[in-house]
Amino acid sequence: MNEPDITNITVILNNPRYPENIGAAARCCKNMGISSLRLVNPERLDMGKIHKMATHEALDIVEQMKIYQELPEALQDLHFIAGTTARTGRKRRPTHFPGEIAAKIASFNPEIRTGLLFGSEKWGLKNEELDLCSSVVLIPTSKFSSINLAQSVMILCYEIFMAKSSCQVVPRPRPASFREMEGMYNHLHGVFEQIGLFQKQTPAYWMRNARRLFNGKNITAKDVKMVRGFLRQVSWAIKNAGK
Amino acid sequence: MNEPDITNITVILNNPRYPENIGAAARCCKNMGISSLRLVNPERLDMGKIHKMATHEALDIVEQMKIYQELPEALQDLHFIAGTTARTGRKRRPTHFPGEIAAKIASFNPEIRTGLLFGSEKWGLKNEELDLCSSVVLIPTSKFSSINLAQSVMILCYEIFMAKSSCQVVPRPRPASFREMEGMYNHLHGVFEQIGLFQKQTPAYWMRNARRLFNGKNITAKDVKMVRGFLRQVSWAIKNAGK
Numbered sequence: 001m002n003e004p005d006i007t008n009i010t011v012i013l014n015n016p017r018y019p020e021n022i023g024a025a026a027r028c029c030k031n032m033g034i035s036s037l038r039l040v041n042p043e044r045l046d047m048g049k050i051h052k053m054a055t056h057e058a059l060d061i062v063e064q065m066k067i068y069q070e071l072p073e074a075l076q077d078l079h080f081i082a083g084t085t086a087r088t089g090r091k092r093r094p095t096h097f098p099g100e101i102a103a104k105i106a107s108f109n110p111e112i113r114t115g116l117l118f119g120s121e122k123w124g125l126k127n128e129e130l131d132l133c134s135s136v137v138l139i140p141t142s143k144f145s146s147i148n149l150a151q152s153v154m155i156l157c158y159e160i161f162m163a164k165s166s167c168q169v170v171p172r173p174r175p176a177s178f179r180e181m182e183g184m185y186n187h188l189h190g191v192f193e194q195i196g197l198f199q200k201q202t203p204a205y206w207m208r209n210a211r212r213l214f215n216g217k218n219i220t221a222k223d224v225k226m227v228r229g230f231l232r233q234v235s236w237a238i239k240n241a242g243k
Numbered sequence: 244m245n246e247p248d249i250t251n252i253t254v255i256l257n258n259p260r261y262p263e264n265i266g267a268a269a270r271c272c273k274n275m276g277i278s279s280l281r282l283v284n285p286e287r288l289d290m291g292k293i294h295k296m297a298t299h300e301a302l303d304i305v306e307q308m309k310i311y312q313e314l315p316e317a318l319q320d321l322h323f324i325a326g327t328t329a330r331t332g333r334k335r336r337p338t339h340f341p342g343e344i345a346a347k348i349a350s351f352n353p354e355i356r357t358g359l360l361f362g363s364e365k366w367g368l369k370n371e372e373l374d375l376c377s378s379v380v381l382i383p384t385s386k387f388s389s390i391n392l393a394q395s396v397m398i399l400c401y402e403i404f405m406a407k408s409s410c411q412v413v414p415r416p417r418p419a420s421f422r423e424m425e426g427m428y429n430h431l432h433g434v435f436e437q438i439g440l441f442q443k444q445t446p447a448y449w450m451r452n453a454r455r456l457f458n459g460k461n462i463t464a465k466d467v468k469m470v471r472g473f474l475r476q477v478s479w480a481i482k483n484a485g486k
Contacts, residue, residue, distance in 0.1 A: 028394065033385030057388050099405070142276030142404065145300050151271065154394045155401050161385065162342070173337065195480035197473065209469045217460040226452045230440065234477050237438035242485030 008113050009105070009160065010036040011153060012074050014129060015120040019046040023053025024150030025118075026065070030058040032157035033164075037065045038074045038115075053150075071129060078115040080108065083125050083133030084152055086141060095138035102159035104135075116156055121149050173220040180224045185210060191231045194238060251356050252348070252403065253279040254396060255317050257372065258363040262289040266296025267393030268361075269308065273301040275400035276407075280308045281317045281358075296393075314372060315425075321358040322418045323351065326368050326376030327395055329384060336373065336455055338381035345402035347378075355418060359399055364392050374451060375421075378459035416463045423467045428453060434474045437481060 011029055016022050016039060026037055039045075045067075054062045068074040075081055082101050096104075105114050117133060119125035130136055139152050176184075185207065192198060192206050254272055259265050259282060269280055282288075288310075297305045311317040318324055325344050339347075348357050360376060362368035373379055382395050419427070428450065435441060435449050 024391065024394075027391060031384040031388050031390050031394070055389075097405070140404070140408070141274040145274050146298075147274050148267065148270060151267075151274070151394065151397045154397055158398050161383070162340070165383070192473070195473075195476045197476050200476075209466075213462070213466050213469065219456070223452075223456045226456065230435070230438075233438045233440050233443075237481050238484045241481045 007035050008108075008110060009034050010038055010078065010113070010115050011157070012038045012040065012115050012117045013042070013149070013153075014040045014071055014074075014117060014125065015043065015123075016118075016149065017043045017121045018149075019044055019049035020053045021121065021149040022065075023050040023058075023062070025153045026050070026054040026058040026061040028150060028154045028157050029061050030054075031154075032161040034157055034160075035061065035064075037061050039065060039067045040071050040074050041069055042067065043120075071132065075115060075117075075132060077113060079112045080105070080135075081115040081117055081133045082135050082137050082156070083117045083130045084119070084137045084139055084156065085124055085130065086139055086144060086147060086152075087124070095136045098137055098139060098156050098159040099163075101135055101137045102156070102163040105160055106163035116153070116160075118149060118152055173222055176219045176221045176224045180221055181214070181219065184214075184224045184227055187228055187231050191234055194235060250278050251351075251353060252277050253281055253321065253356065253358050254400070255281045255283065255358050255360045256285070256392070256396075257283045257314055257317075257360060257368065258286065258366075259361075259392065260286045260364045261392075262287055262292035263296045264364065264392040265308075266293040266301075266305070268396045269293070269297040269301040269304040271393060271397040271400050272304050273297075274397075275404040277400055277403075278304065278307075280304050282308060282310045283314050283317050284312055285310065286363075315375065318358060318360075318375060318421045320356060321421050322355045323348065323378075324358040324360055324376045324421065325378050325380050325399070326360045326373045327362070327380045327382055327399065328367055328373065329382055329387060329390060329395075330367070336379050336458075338379045341380055341382060341399050341402040342406070344378055344380045345399070345406040348403055349406035352417075359396070359403075361392060361395055374454050374458075376458065416465060419462045419464045419467045423464060424457070424462065427457075427467045427470055430471050430474050434477055437478060 011025060011034060013022060013025060022039065022042065029035065029037055050062055051059070082105070085095065108114065117125065117129070119129065137156060139147060139155055141147050188210050189203065189207060192203070197206055254268060254277060256265060256268060265282065265285065272278065272280055293305055294302070325348070328338065351357065360368065360372070362372065380399060382390060382398055384390050431453050432446065432450060435446070440449055
């Protein structure tokens with residue numbers, strides 16, 4: 001997976017209550033490659049608790065964190081602001097799922113500065129605050145149960161990290177070719193015959209079962225080698241059993 | 244969005260260190276509609292701290308939480324186990340992203356019991372523990388920075404909640420249970436020994452290869468029967484070869 005460039009994204013916590021959540025949000029940012037965190041009017045700035053939850057890994061995020069008195073100040077330089085909510089309602093604006101908004105944000109030019117705005121643990125974002133946003137993201141939960149602030153931050157940052165990592169290639173071992181698979185089936189057929197299985201059921205029965213076991217299962221070239229090594233050893237053991 | 248039925252999914256924390264993370268994981272389960280949490284050998288069971296992080300919403304999850312001494316006990320009744328890791332490596336098994344594994348889990352029949360297995364905060368899951376899993380999930384982070392345990396739980400549960408919320412189930416043959424798979428591996432071990440494979444490579448080498456071949460491949464109960472029928476016949480053929 002390529003490391004995406006997420007330097008143009010900022011997480012903004014509006015009126016956070018608990019310093020632990022500020023620290024945990026900083027760690028989320030670090031985990032998901034987002035380098036900037038802003039706070040608006042935090043209730044308690046207990047740096048010890050913030051640092052403890054941020055861990056040493058997110059130390060730079062905490063040290064560079066900016067603090068504002070009013071929400072609009074914290075948004076001045078941004079081009080696109082996604083506000084989060086856990087609620088839907090008739091009076092509320094249409095909402096998007098995290099994956100949808102992440103795909104949109106990932107498609108922006110690098111010079112677009114994006115803000116991810118989260119409300120307080122107690123109230124979330126009020127309607128007037130959502131009005132300042134370009135889009136509203138609904139973080140869905142079962143039965144609209146309330147989600148921890150730092151967990152909301154993680155879900156959105158994770159979705160953006162995944163969407164931005166456009167080339168999502170995990171190296172995987174080479175799959176077996178058709179020729180290699182057929183070679184293995186022929187070999188199995190021979191051993192099935194050698195051990196007397198065809199006296200119990202037809203060859204067609206056993207071969208169909210063997211194909212059902214392996215076909216479409218992403219069997220690798222190495223797997224085929226291993227199976228055939230096992231089969232050779234079975235034949236050897238039978239030949240040498242009497243000696 | 245429809246409320247998905249996720250009663251057949253269990254989160255398992257192996258050797259969790261901090262009670263706060265246990266409570267936070269319980270709240271994740273509740274948020275994402277997962278009703279069951281298991282702990283294996285937790286370092287500290289401070290119920291006050293657990294309840295505080297779980298909040299009143301996840302009280303039922305905490306009250307019904309089950310505790311085991313050894314990991315295999317906690318897995319006995321499960322059919323599919325996804326183990327999580329933050330690392331990739333040449334010697335490790337191929338990994339899947341949370342979204343990939345969530346799509347797979349969401350497609351299972353309702354009677355399939357799935358476990359989501361998470362390692363300790365300090366070490367994650369060891370190779371021997373990942374060997375017990377059907378599939379390995381890589382939770383990607385920027386520069387492989389270390390992610391909080393409860394945040395990992397949230398990412399995977401969230402992906403499953405999203406995948407389950409938009410999914411139709413196609414009936415499929417019953418997959419082998421953990422017990423059935425382990426029975427097959429024990430049987431394979433015996434035959435490997437009988438045919439002399441362990442004179443060439445260690446038992447660990449052969450068993451890891453066998454597990455890589457079958458784990459996470461939707462092996463059915465019928466497949467296991469077939470493989471064990473084949474193994475019995477191999478043993479029979481060797482015993483009767485001299486006669």
